[in-house]
Amino acid sequence: MGKLLFKCAFTALFLGCVLFAGSLAYWRTEAFQELERTEDTARFREMPDTAKIAVFGTSHGEDAFQYPPEGSTFFNFSLAAQTPLYDAAMMRQFQDHIPRGGLVILTVSYMSPYWTGTEESFDSRQPRYYRILGPENIVDVDLGRYFLTRYFPILTLDPPELAEAFFSHPDGSAVTREEVGRRQLPAESIPSEQERVLRDHWSLIEPVFPEVNPAMWNAYREMLELCREKGWKAVLVTPPYPAEYSACFPGGFYESFLERVSSLAEEYGVPYLDYSHDEAFAGRHDLFKNLDHLNFTGAEQFDRRFFAEAEALGLLDTSPQHP
Secondary structure (H helix, E strand, C coil): HHHHHHHHHHHHHHHHHHHHHHHHHHHHHHHHHHHHHCCCCCHHHHHHCCCEEEEECHHHHHCCCCCCCCCCEEEECCCCCCCCHHHHHHHHHHHHHCCCCCEEECCCCHHHHHCCCCCCHHHHHHHHHHHHHHHHHHCCHHHHHHHHHHHHHHHCCCCCHHHHHHHCCCCCCCHHHHHCCCCCCCHHHHHHHHHHHHHHHHHHHHHCCCHHHHHHHHHHHHHHHHHHHHHEEEEEEEECCCHHHCCCCCCHHHHHHHHHHHHHHHHHHEEEECCCCCCCHCHHHHCCCCCCCHHHHHHHHHHHHHHHHHHHHHCCCCCCCCC
């Protein structure tokens, strides 16, 4: 009996080592690197120990805040289609990276307070959080899936996916983030872009509007409570949009959105800076890469403006950074 148990344990250990070695090899494949680039999660492995400026939000925040003041320590926790629930999860997970007195920028996109979505859409974005967050901060976590993703990711792949990861070689034709960031919004694309917004953005809002989604609204409250508890300087920000983006939403929407977010800011005693209709950006297609995201030039101009206003409001900690 003892020999049988020993053989079983040895076999299990051997298989575990083989699978882990295979996973190490997978993490080095171009396929995995491309996955990390596509989902923009690689940067989380390069997070600074201390971020005196931290940004949370959707891709609107990810693209808007790229040029912090010189000499500042900065990290942007925003991801494409990231809900306030996961903004709050990110803040809980990485709170020790933000020092007392640090600036926390909460990006409030039009859809954020109302966010609804399909189960399929939710499931499609879960895997990236299994690579970034601890299980306690993953919504509806599947512990088995978490364990496999973290330690034996090759077991999460179908055989064709596994073969492609190890034996196919990208042809280099994938469009890079840098190429996309240099694009400018062409006028002829605006009608199709507006159709995309109605399909992908208004559809997230309509099921609950004019009410907010309580889960998302409570996530904002949780984040603002944590900012208060940790001594962080919070600011709510809606980034610039082209006029044609705001025109996608029905009459009364913007006024309701503005009243909701302004009331939340007033309740917690934090500033709300709304650039969504700012004339310096609303008519400048050359500052946007599509109908709702700033390009590099737009982000650089916006960040100069925002951080100057943040400093004037006393939100920036200009004391020397200590390790």
